[in-house]
Amino acid sequence: MSQIRAQIPETTQPLTARETEVAILLADGLDSAEIAARLSIAPSSVKWYLRQVFHKLGVHTRQDAVLRARQLALSVPENAPLESAPHPSGTAPRPLTSFIGRNRETASLLSWLDAGATRLLVVTGAAGSGKTRLALAVAAKAGEHSNRQVYWTDLTGTANPQLVASTIASALGVFIKPGQGEIPALAEHLGATPALLVLDNCEHIARECAKVSVELLAGCARLHILITSRVPLPLEAARTWQLDPLPVPASEELPPAEIAACESVRLFTERACMVVPGFAVTAQNAAPLARVCRRLDGLPLAIELAASRIKMLTTAQLAERLELALVLLTGSGPVGAQRHATLRAALDWSHGLLSESAQTLFRRLAVFAGRWSLEDAEAICPSGTLAAADILTVLSDLVDQSLVVVERPRGGARRFRLLEVIRQYADEQLRAAEERSLLRRSHAARFAAVAMEARGELNGPKQPAWTLRLEQDRDNFRAAMAWGLDVPEGIESGAEIVCTLSQVWQLRGEFAEGLMWSRRYLASPHPIPHQVLASLHESTGFLAVHAGQIDEARTHWEEAAAIFAELEDPAAVGRQLHYLAHATMGTDAPRAAALAARGLALEQEAGDQWWTSACLFALGDASFLQGDVGKAADCYEKSQVLARQLGHSFAIARRCVRLGQVARARGDLEGARHHLGESMRVAQDGNDDWGVTMALAAWASAAASVGSPRTSALLLGAVQGRLDQYGAVLWAFDRAEFVRTASTATALLGEDAFREHLAAGRTLTPQETGSLVNDLLEPQAPSVLPESPGSPAVRLTPREVQVLHLIAAGETNQTIAVGLGLSLRTIERHTANVYLKIGVDGPAARTAAANYAFRHGLGPEQDTLAIPRKNPPRRH
Template sequence: MNTGTTESVRRRRPGRLPAQVTSFVGRRLEVTEAKRLFGTAPVVTLTGVGGVGKTRLAIHVAAEVQRAFRDGVWVVELATLEDSKLLAQTVLSALHVQNRSSRPPVEVLVEHVRDMQMLVVLDNCEHLLEECAVLAATLVRSAPEVRILATSREALGIAGERVLAVPTLSLPLFNDPQPPARTQGEAVQLFAERAAAALPGFEVTENNRETVERICRQLDGLPLAIELAAVRLRMLSPEQLLARLENRFQLLTTGPRATLPRQRTLRALVDWSYGLCTEPERLLWARASVFAGGLDLEAAEAVCSGDGIAREQVLDLVAGLVDKSVLVREESPAGMRYRMLETIRQYGREQLLASGQEAKLRRRHRDHYRDLAARARAESFGPYQVEWFARLRIEHANLRQALEFCFAAPEEAETGLGMATDLVQHWKTGDYLSEGRDRLDQGLSAVTEPSELRGRAMVVNAWLANTQADLVTAESMVRQARAIGEQLGLEAVLANAALYAGTITMYRGDGGSAVAQYEEAVARHRTTGDPMGLTRALVRLCLARALLGDTSRAVDAGEECLAICEAHGDRWVRAYAMTVLGVPLWLRGDAQRATALERESLRFQHSIDDVLGSRFNIEVLAWIAAGQGQHRRAATLLGIVRSLERTVHIVPFRYRQFLRLHDECESCAREALGKQAFEAAVSRGAGLSYDEKISFALGETDLANEPPGEKTSWSPLTRRETEIARLVAQGMSNKEIAAALVIGQRTAEGHVEHILSKLGFNSRTQIAVWARERDTPARNERPTGQH
């Protein structure tokens, strides 16, 4: 497989806007108006016909205003989302929020953004209009500093929304002799730039200016239409292009009069682009429309070949569609991919429906991604493991579509259950726990006869439920899986049932019984020869023995796990093995090696954005720091742990023995530092950015041990909250603060409530004293030696 790179795996940084590979042309008035509307409303919706450039305008506006949003600008692409129930989860994923709880995604989303200052771009809302409207209203009602920028064919229709209708690009005036470049009109400027990109050296001159202007008028200044037309200059002169457009448009004069002219123009142009393709290119265009979120060459060959397209033709056909701007080429962590603009994809889908081949292509699409899921499972332990994590994340929209195909028909449910079971690592590492459980529940409700598949699916579902702290469901699934394993003699199912039974027992507080169950799992996995299952069992056995004080045998289990991982080239389980091995090493006095293992593990967990793993590493590093007398550092690390649990919704570890070590670390640091200094260090850790948290935990920065007063600018408050605290110190009321900062009075009240909560105060007087004391060192600062 293509190993790609792990460097592009998601990082938790403020929102990153999509790269724009072509210049942004015109729209000065629209950009200015959109920015003005943000000063008057929490929701701005850009409306307009398909192809008018709503998405491009939204991205440009977002780039223009991003500095005003402390917590970033985040783009949520909804074009390929068909299941409205997954809207909130899709937004969470776009915001890089890992919901590892069993709570409804919308609750987690609201809690995550409540205190944030961010812009969320909801792109292509028209097919989920009601759901997007409800979500947008919920977000802005719950989070006073969140703003929504939506693109849609029609307005969301919610209170507080401002709508900006995006017009087509401006055209030059008729009979305007030799207009200067700045008055040529945006449409001509766009045509000129895109034509020059398609045909280097092309310019709008006195000889072709009138023809170019007529082309742009024929296309009504519609950006997508102009871009599609400009690329044709590779094979046609401007005059030939104009002539063909005029001939084609004559065929539309009998079309429905109710349809907007520019909609007829766009369809005519896409019709014409389709007509210029060869027959095999048309077939590939139509067939490629079954993909959601893009495709790679391997997928195109598997799904689109046959019945008129030889497999060896696919590469040249893809290249031809890229040249014609039907497919857009883009790099990804998993290699080169291709995608269609949504308007182009919908057109191809119409052609596919008309051909009567949609069901066949949907099945081929499903078969390809079923096989991809099976390959990912087969290689889920070994040197390509992390690359599979990245690839499945990129293919999530296609995997989701393939599963929807399966569960739409009863006869396909067994295939769907098998695919959902094979995707266990994807559900866990890709932050799709709830979605994975839903898919498994769908399959298990349809596939009810005892079988190896049903047994495997149950232990996978138990693992996901366990991760979300849903112990009742996990216990039920394990019990049923064990019954199937015993009935059918399925050693692998029994091994995994023992493994997850041990985890549940450990959570219940019975460490001795859990160790026995883990030992059973280890023995059964040795029998099956499954290295992945064996290492997972050894990881849990190592930790359980360590927490019970059996450090020698715990180290033995951890060292064996590391050796198996290294022999197979596995990195993910190896990272967890290093994490748990650090615990018994530290308990028996080898803090140096324990620290080295935790930090090596943390570097890897951070590289693949496994926040659950990172949180575990940082917890153990806090214990080690407290044990070495580094109490301020320990408190700061505990603050980081708290914030990770709160902001990415990780279910905290619930092993009683684990909690005992956590409490001992906290008590030790609190007693050594005193309550106020301890809470200050905890707040400081919580207030770091995600990358700063990791850097501090790795020992690359040493913020916690800076002398008091050296970082007087730091506080647990945001910049806006600090500003408001200073105004409170000046004696201003909420109404006066609102007027001074040009914000709503309710927003000001909300900020004051947040300040009181974060600082642990119950009066404005306490805020005033805190603000004055915080500012005093800076005002009274004198050069050394002066009095």
């Protein structure tokens, strides 16, 4: 082993420049979507790079990746937090304020996780009692002190019970495969490993949350689910934990030190320090502080609201004013009702201290579902007494009064939200002011305008940033689409949103939700303008084909083409013909060619370069399937010229794939290697995950063509694994190519060996697939070795020669893998390829391989082979 180790640097595998950028932004607190926007790459590509970063750094968690990066002196700021709001998708958010008290409750819930008596626990309690903060504390400790994976989903903005499962899947980044339901997909993702899933704020959809929880627990034997809700779930199997408010001082006459140590007073003190630095409990203010906390029943939210006023009022004044507000609402009655009245009184009191403009903005902010931006508030909330120019100032006041929460993502614009109990209170004020209908209309118009603006950018270089923007406002778009179905005047704006979000649903694999909204709008009794209706059919077909519903997709595109023809929009008709060509290609290639040719003529006449390029690509595919390689090559080359003029990296990568396939069909293996190498490089540099998948499929075909069936089968498995991950299906041309390649590899390997390699390929890391491609890119000639004088030549890749040399040196597969910085599975594959090529097998194969190496000058004592130092992997 020392022979290898002396030539390998004692470091982690080096990161590429792009991987280093991703690692730095990860350490800086950005989630995958924000990294995608910052680097102008696709969110799915960020996940691909993160897998490479984790693999190369030898870590499994985000925190370990940051720490390892710092050890290697990457350019990560020393003060970069390990967690930051907003949190990465599916993980628990990191509160910006500390957690006070609740040690007993936290310990009890952690012991529940370990006890195993019941795997479903519901934390109930009054509004403002701190259920979410307790769940956050439990999630944090569960993740830190055990091998349990922790997942988090906030269901506050999920008004439709039918979307509970899809919301959880989206939060966890789970892609739904075509024909697969959300529950099976979630169960597959959660697997059999220990996990904790937290579902926060479930009271408004309690019944559906109960149903989803039962189904998930049935499919995941080591899963625990923690739910927060103001009401118990209708489940006998669930354990209910009633969360009481924080302890309050037993008396106002206690010594100041005892009052200061009480958890409710500690909470008040810390939050007051955020307003008045240095605030502390003293002999003078201890009694009024105790009175405030006692009168607020220890409710954390009410205490925080009161503490926010300490800059304007003394503790004595605060206690007096609260007393006046509370006496009007509280009295005899059930404890829960009294606590609700206490919180309501605190909100009334805090609201009453606001200026008129602040009250106006506060109630109007209730129209938002989830989070919003400053620009959103400026567009929707102005009134006769509140100018758009004043929104920022007034919003800042609401933040200072703890009525609005501000999220501060590093490198991104601020986002705002209302805690749910406060949003409900604000909504009451909005209804009382009789402004709700007006605000819902303005809200829908605003987000329809955002969707329309995004639609023009989603096929261009700004696509990653706009995808992030649309995903951030998921709840607002859902609210706008729901309103559009309820009122005739909203149907058009809602349908426009559906058309735009179709691309985001496709990207996220959320076909079920996308098709649900699309079908509901198409079935609406309210008339939809013909232009919008045609676009709705087009986008519905787009979702259906990616979900594997080819016949439904074809029906929608035919309907869209007919409507666009009536509207005399030939370019739009050309788009539908392009889609129909792809949908027809698997069953009738000549008809597909005719459709693509008609679409091409319409797009050329309209002067649309992008869709001209797309139609040329479709015509090339149809020609290729008919065996006309020359015409296919001509179409691909013309399409590529347009793609390069547009600077569209996604299109360039796909056309490189096709040109490589043309070269392979013509027997030009070097030309195929050139084009496919460019396709991988462009796709990776442009962070085009689907382009990488297409390129890997083409490389699998190339491997079969040059007599490397094992590599071909492994790459086919890698392609299938990626398709499963992203919930996608291959379109007709690529599906036919996949089947042909699989048939060739099966004939060369045998069915059992092919299935074994296909299964192994599905679990390959990006590093391992890159190694396979690098082997195919390396020149073969230097490694052609004769078995013996007059015997046929044996063709080994440079990597296989290197592995053979180390086998002769007595190294095991495990030590070779460690020394070369590759996985054991990769070395086992190289070893199997060597054995197959040199013709050795059985228990003595390793000895026979070593003898072969010595006969050909590859032994460890011979200097004919230099083992290079480990270099950064090529990016192809």
